[in-house]
């Protein structure tokens with residue numbers, strides 16, 4: 560931008576001041592840059608619905624800020640899957656995801672099912688690899704004292720899409736030293752106030 564023959568480069572402060580002025584004046588604006596950082600555009604994920612999930616809606620976020628897409632049990636018509644206490648089952652979702660390279664799907668338990676009925680994901684978080692093209696299934700286990708009936712369409716788990724940091728392992732003869740060293744597995748105890 561040129562002002563009075565001099566080159567003028569407006570910085571972040573200039574934009575924020577201008578934004579606040581417009582806001583005070585009651586004019587409608589887009590959110591300031593700092594707020595917009597969090598509003599990244601959603602990742603597109605191709606998804607294939609298999610025949611046993613044809614009557615089910617696609618997984619969706621249940622609230623504006625939810626992190627997980629609810630996964631539903633896709634059972635055969637009229638089938639009910641009863642999980643006896645301490646029994647496990649691989650529950651089909653009827654969905655094939657094409658997760659983009661650099662991301663993974665994490666199959667996580669739903670806290671409501673866990674707290675109310677002891678139903679959780681046995682391998683939590685289950686990992687759905689970016690190159691997996693099979694049906695996503697949920698390994699549920701009943702850790703409760705009562706049997707639990709899973710019906711077709713029941714929201715049994717949630718899928719969180721997360722970025723994956725790919726690493727290159729570099730073998731070395733020694734690693735650097737730290738204050739913790741090799742202490743772990745409860746070495747700091749559990750008491751907070753001494």
Ligand SMILES: O=c1ccn([C@H]2C[C@H](O)[C@@H](COP(=O)(O)OP(=O)(O)OP(=O)(O)O)O2)c(=O)[nH]1
Nearest residue numbers: 666682684685686687688691694695696697698
């Ligand atoms: O809860 C899960 C976990 C995995 N999978 C699918 C997607 C994943 O990409 C594939 C393999 O999972 P994982 O790598 O955890 O299994 P593995 O036991 O290491 O098998 P593999 O040798 O096939 O990788 O199985 C699910 O559908 N649900």
